[in-house]
Amino acid sequence: MSTSDTLAPAGESVLSLAGVTKRFGAVQALTDVHLEVRAGEVVALVGDNGAGKSTLVKVIAGVYTPDAGDINFAGKKITVSGPAEAQSLGIATVFQDLALCDNLDVVANLFLGQEKRVGPFIDEVAMEQESWRLLKTLSAKIPSVRIPIASLSGGQRQTVAIARSLVGKPKVVMLDEPTAALGVAQTAEVLNLIERLRETGLGVILISHNMADVQAVADRIVVLRLGRNAAEFKVEEASTEDLVAAITGASDNVVSARAQREGGHHG
């Protein structure tokens, strides 16, 4: 395991955490976690189910208050008292549990909290127009933007949540399993999008269970296991086997067993 200092590529550190700890009742979800993201860098956060990835994201996004630990943003120590504050700092987040308002339509959800206005009124037309544009960049297959979110398919909902993070001008974008429910085309679009974000100098935190996707777009890969930092890799140095071993905590695991079997089978 190597420290982030030696690994970090060029670029200012926009976000760094140290010693973050969070417990829920009798469960210690995060223990002394550190993480750093630089401008123009895509950091992948991987780990087994329940490793604490989403909890970490929610701590950064101001949804949870950590029990201990420091958060530095753009060089200054901050305390994020709520999601509104995190957003105003420039942290945009796509949550794993999406957090959409089922009773509102697609347009309303996309612009929630950042509605366009003419005078005192919401500018529905401008918002609808912009919605179609955003959704098209993500190859979304949504028949109508005027139906309640509740009636969308899983992937359609996820696309809307991702499109949301593009409204406004964030400095850091956190994507918690953004492609989990997406089709092949939409997944490719999202990976393209992440690369575009990096090019415009944003810091990106990507959580995914898909090692191929991670290896395709990440600069650096941070592994969490059971709520603790377990390993950290530069993407060029990490083989899929290394990653899986770091995630599961053992090199002879069910994944490698399957791979072997498959290899034997097909190969």
Next chain:
Amino acid sequence: MSTSDTLAPAGESVLSLAGVTKRFGAVQALTDVHLEVRAGEVVALVGDNGAGKSTLVKVIAGVYTPDAGDINFAGKKITVSGPAEAQSLGIATVFQDLALCDNLDVVANLFLGQEKRVGPFIDEVAMEQESWRLLKTLSAKIPSVRIPIASLSGGQRQTVAIARSLVGKPKVVMLDEPTAALGVAQTAEVLNLIERLRETGLGVILISHNMADVQAVADRIVVLRLGRNAAEFKVEEASTEDLVAAITGASDNVVSARAQREGGHHG
């Protein structure tokens, strides 16, 4: 495109649909869809976001009533009037939107509707013991089975939903994107599980956006596009490119473009 008759492997047809149509308000979600599943066969249902896969699954599971079309189960024409009836026929389903009771704990959710009893009372001890066994076969990383489902991570919830389908004695198992939120180890376990189900002679319908997984376990792949049957492949005949082309409806798509770019980049 070839008809299912020529493609189907040996085994009795347990479930077959013909001409299934479903509309929601102004959206035609399914148009004249047919599908057949035989005993001991894994049929993968793939398609773009919003293609109608989940809707089809819900029609079979009795959640939606189709506007038109026939459903045959074990050779007999049936009308599924509700989920309870589908279950009693032997159709177990893992829904994409999980459908767990957030206020109940893991054990209660696993056995909901099929509780073990001693006398008039629920046998909590037996159920808890069995829960740990089921979760272990799926490599679930759940710290306690006595916390409400609401406090589980996305992958943990999904594992619980999958474990549910193993309680009872189904004839057909439908899995709607079962591995979307799962870690690498858990995904491997679920793929193993599907293979075990096939070996015990069950019919399995698997929905997934992960072509590698689909190709690894499916016998036959059915492609839906915009609510219609678009193509059908035997797994040995289908290359990833063919599948993606059938899903997106075009052979020059964003996926192939990315693949090319990546290839150029890394290769």
Next chain:
Amino acid sequence: MADDVTQAAVAADLADERLIRSQGPRDMLRTTWNRLKSGELGSLPVVLGLIVIAVGFYAAEPRFLSSRSIVSITQFAAPIGIIALGIVLVLLLGEIDLSVGSVSGLAAACAAVLMVEKGQSEVVAILAGIMVGVAIGAFYAFLNTRLGVPSFVFSLAGLLGFQGALLYVLGRNGTINLPSDSFLVQFTRFEFVSPVLSYVLVLAIVLVYAGSQLWAIRQRKAAGLSAPAMGVVLAKAGALLVGLGAATYYVNIDRGWTYLWVFFALLVVIMDLALRRTRWGRHVFAVGGNEEAARRSGIKVDRIYVSVFALCSTFAALGGLLAAGLQTSVSQASGTTDTNLTAIAAAVIGGTSLFGGRGSAYSAMLGIIVLQAIQTGLNLVGVDSSVRFMVTGAVLLLAVAIDSISRRARASSGRG
């Protein structure tokens, strides 16, 4: 790709090929029918229920539909309707306010005491009454957002506490008569819109409606989005003109629209605009639909709560003042009896959900009209009180059952 060619011709929001397109009046009708069947037509079924009630009572006593009776239905519906408007707001957040009755009584009592016993001017008294409402709402919001007390509990405490305060403020003399020349009494009881003005108003409403619709069509076309056909909009505006015009003609046979009702209608329209067309309203729906999602979107959820509770109590106070004017007096019984239940029932019957995120300002108006019509109908038919209670219950059930059954008809996952 072939798709792109057609797409250019089709509006962006109609491009998806799964959309069932409706062009021409035949399709329109079919679509409307489908929407009705699938329970999407909001309040239409309750309107049907209202029509059934009207026909039933008319058969039993034709004077139920007399001009005079309709004027007095609207007049008496207005004060509680205003209170119900506040209830709609708290219900949209998924909260409840059981204390609107007590608050309305207390506000009226404060105003009456100031005006009659303390010799303050009427303006001061009315403002003080409204301030009582604002203050109570702010206090509620504090309890809810800072201490996390559930609204059911603090408003139950308010129901009792402010009833005590009402008794305390009224003191030993009990009932206070408002001076008959006071603005409140005059405005609520004797101000009717003159026939000419009423037709001018109808015309103005229809013009504003048509104008805003046509403007919206232009905007949407300019943005490359689909827009309703011009003809449809004009037909709707025409229907509105005929409907409002006929109603106005009919009530002008008697004394005409009361200003009280016009004021209530105006409040409803303003609240409807505020709810559907402003950021604040959007956020109210968002918080009511999924509070956590709203919070994560950066909405200042606490502010929404504060504004809604304050508005609800303020509407309650306003309704209480107007009810006192209409009644020309304030007594220990003011606002205590059925006011709470009637106001909440009006909102719910009109179609606002008790669970947040679904409803509209119009539901307050529709619901209170249904309730007031039932009461007036039974008054006119004149039956024993035991029968009266039973018939009220039955008619209420009938009015809403039509709504429920029509929603029920949608073929979906059952109870949805």
Next chain:
Amino acid sequence: MADDVTQAAVAADLADERLIRSQGPRDMLRTTWNRLKSGELGSLPVVLGLIVIAVGFYAAEPRFLSSRSIVSITQFAAPIGIIALGIVLVLLLGEIDLSVGSVSGLAAACAAVLMVEKGQSEVVAILAGIMVGVAIGAFYAFLNTRLGVPSFVFSLAGLLGFQGALLYVLGRNGTINLPSDSFLVQFTRFEFVSPVLSYVLVLAIVLVYAGSQLWAIRQRKAAGLSAPAMGVVLAKAGALLVGLGAATYYVNIDRGWTYLWVFFALLVVIMDLALRRTRWGRHVFAVGGNEEAARRSGIKVDRIYVSVFALCSTFAALGGLLAAGLQTSVSQASGTTDTNLTAIAAAVIGGTSLFGGRGSAYSAMLGIIVLQAIQTGLNLVGVDSSVRFMVTGAVLLLAVAIDSISRRARASSGRG
């Protein structure tokens, strides 16, 4: 792997290394404190509120805590407590029943008319009263599950309709006095558990509790699961023995426990078992938590609705009969005044959510005791009505605010 070795020694449910283990009393205390802080200790804060109320009233009027006063608090709490028990059930489904008051009055009136005017035997009359409740509940379930009418609406209709039916049944005579030798009157007013029997009962309860706990420990150990330490269970049983014993000693200074209260307590325990330990109860929670998920799990959701509405109305009828016995008469006002609000408030104050899926049978008991204690306390202090209303509101707020603030303290996503 190294893990497997330790795992064999550790119970299956404690294997995860993220679990913060608590062994020994010190850890126990800390865990309890943490759970308290994180709002997981259910009703404890309301109990604290109750203690604050008790101390406050005791300071103002020592007789508040006299044996006699405590006996009468429990006695008068029981009938509405039983009604609140039904309300807990409908609230668990996320529904509401506004008509329990009217139903309780109607059931009592039917029984009284049969018994006094029609000369039927008391058993027949009581059964008929209860059947009224069952029938109404079944009718409600029909409206809800077949026609999809929301419970707020049909129970509002019932509130009015059955009040009318009450007036109709009582006819022109109004009040009916129950014969003072009737079972209902004797049972509710004059039956007290004898001192010896009461201690025997306490002992039996403690033994059953300890026995079931120890049996559970054996079962869990046998299944390779963690189990609470034997010492802890014995300590809890001891505390129960001391607590119940002391309370019994104290009420025995006066007349002792009333059978009415014992009957209520028994119903609460039975409902608690039914809710937590039977399939039916599990399904009630499931439907209340996520109806769609429950349906997809194959639960016959409609049956759950039918059973819950029927039980709620039945409890209302039963409560009405007992209230009539306690009051020795049935009148036009039976069940009409605050019964609905009190019963619903009791359930909510005791900690049952209005939104379904969260609550317990004990909340009915706890809530009604809080409300009854406030009322008795104010009765004894003896103040003007205006003050009494205000103090009731304030004390109610206080009792629940303690609960709210403690929940608030949990560091989470805010309002959670």
Next chain:
Amino acid sequence: ACGANEAQTGGEDGASESQVIALLLPESKTTRYETFDRPLFEDKVAELCEECEVVYYNADQDEAKQTQQVDAAISEGASVIVLDPVNGAGAGGMVQSAQDAGAQVIAYDRLIKEADYYMSFDNETVGKMQAEALVEAMGDKGNILMLNGAPSDPNAAQFKAGAHSVLDESGVKILEEYDNPDWSPENAQSFVTDMLSKYDASEIQGVYAANDGQAGGVVAALTGGGVAKDALPPITGQDAELAAIQRILAGEQAMTIYKPIPIEAETAAEVAVKLAQGEDIGDTSDTGIDQTEYEGVTSYIFTPIVVTKDNVKDTVIADGFYETSDVCTGEYAKACEAAGIS
């Protein structure tokens, strides 16, 4: 709970002389109970008996609550219970509890057949007097609307019965009859307003309103319906509320029933104190009321007074029931003058 149980073993602080008298009143929506009955009763008791303690309860129109209050009074050690029942017909159980505990019960203002003593203005008589006044004011002919009290209030039935006994025999015709669900002015107003859609205002030559609150609603409805204030038909009332007195002076209401509460409260206090101290109560009270028998209960029956414009000055004002300054505010000053009140 030190001290909590003391009351049961005797008096407080060893002063075993102390006597507890309980006063239980039915509701707080009408002003009379807490404005007049309670203070008058308490003052009189204090005057007659130094060591007597009055404990007071108000049932807020809730029978169940009152049942419990009787129980509380017993636990406070009351030896005499002055009980104004929410529902006299159903109060037998309460009386029995009290008597079982050794307390004597005075039924106050409303009859309880099981009570030891009864003192009241008779409810049926009240209804009769209202009806008689109305019939007289209308010259024994014409049509009236009849607004009764709440069907859930047993007292309302007695007023109604009394009024019917007169009206049904008279030449007056009842157009419509209405049982107001909760006595409320709002309901009275909307009922009469609706009647004005059914009948022309000129067809209504009189209104029987069971109490002053409803009378206020009736006046508001009629004036709102275009009837001039000086052309209002005769309207009855009851309770002699301040607002009603003002309306009577202004000519908007024909009459109200005034029950001179002082005599009732003071007689009750006197009897209660005598009972508490074990003295003989005699045939005539010190307040000058003769003991009679009513429905088998030893009773003191008072005569209610019909208040019209002519006798406002000699009744409510003269008794100090209201101050002139309370009555003659703002727009009523002129009417006061006309009636000779200043």
